Amino acid sequence: MSKNSNPILQVFDKVSQVNSRYLSRIKNIAKIFVTRRSEWSIGIYLGESPFSFVSANTIINPVLTAKDITDVPAHFVADPFMVREDGIWYMFFEVLNSLQNKGVIGLANSNDAYKWNYQQIVLDEPFHLSYPYVFKFQNDYYMIPETSQASSIRLYKATNFPTKWSFIQTLLSEKDFVDPSIFQYNNLWWLLTATSQARNTLRLYYSQNLMDTWIEHPQSPVIKGSKNIARPAGRVIVFDGKIIRYTQDCERVYGHQVRAFQITELTTTNYQEKEIKNNPVIKASGLGWNQIGMHHIDAHQIDKDKWIACVDGKRYQLVFNQTLITKSLANINSI
Secondary structure, three states: OOHHHOHHHHHHHHHHHHHHHHHHHHHHHHHHHEEEEEEEEEEEEEEEEOOEEEOOOOOOOOOEOHHHOOOOOEEEEEEEEEEEEOOEEEEEEEEEEOOOOEEEEEEEEEOOOOOOEEEEEEEOOOOOOEEEEEEEEOOEEEEEEEEHHHOEEEEEEEEEOOOEEEEEEEEEEOOOOEEEEEEEEOOEEEEEEEEOOOOOEEEEEEEOOOOOOOEEOOOOOOEOOOOOOOOEOEOOEEEOOEEEEEEEEOOOOOOOEEEEEEEEEEOOOOEEEEEOOOOOOEEOOOOHHHOOEOOOEEEEEEEOOEEEEEEEEEEEEEEEOHHHHHHHHHHHHOO
16 A cells, blocks of 8 residues: 555644644744854863863863853853962953953952952953963063954053053054964064964064064964964963964864964074974863863963863853843733
């Protein structure tokens, strides 16, 4: 007997078609009221080297989320940098202010770097701020946040560490500088930063003094046309005579994983680097707070063969359009 001549099967087909149309309409309605948004949060990883980090069982990750921010409405927290002063860890990070849709710089502190307490927003400008690269020089603390919306690289100094910061001067201008990363090596200051709209170009600058003229390296850009190795992903570290830079791998998805490179030659005329063998250093876990991406690391050596790093991770979150839901309910009630 054919399917078409069986009345019972015909009934089931009609029911299936109705259910399919019904489910399709439900999905379309849900898309109107519910959207999927990526959400960044901050974690702490431990490792035996600057190339090998894991989420340890002794730490409950994430250690900071948007829900911890108390003084502004926040969509997410990301790009953490930390320093240790008088036995206390201080972490600076981007807070995306959901009211202004603009990044500001937040502060948290910790006695052990495992459990963190949010403090306050410490830096806010008319333009977007992120990637608050904090470092110490001659007993003073400085910060170079990303200020690409201002088409410049700006230097800030702590006038009352860690809460008060003042703008000192513009180091570089007239380019769309992204994730500027500064370090010292061989009595010179060096700065790596991504440029171009695609964020696939890495430029290198140097200066004899922090607040003197900055010169673009003759081999700059040192990376061109590569989304998987160009954009900086955290503090450049110098240890045991080695220079390590971390880079975002954004080839497939923005902020998917972080890779490491060793800069093998760095002079005012030459630049060479090689990729670390056991890349990526950190990557998306596939579930939880870092389900779909990790794009930042700030690594610190705290003992022999013992490293700690603040990192960030991204997941998807379903967000309800409360305003639209409220209006729809009001329209229904008025019928």
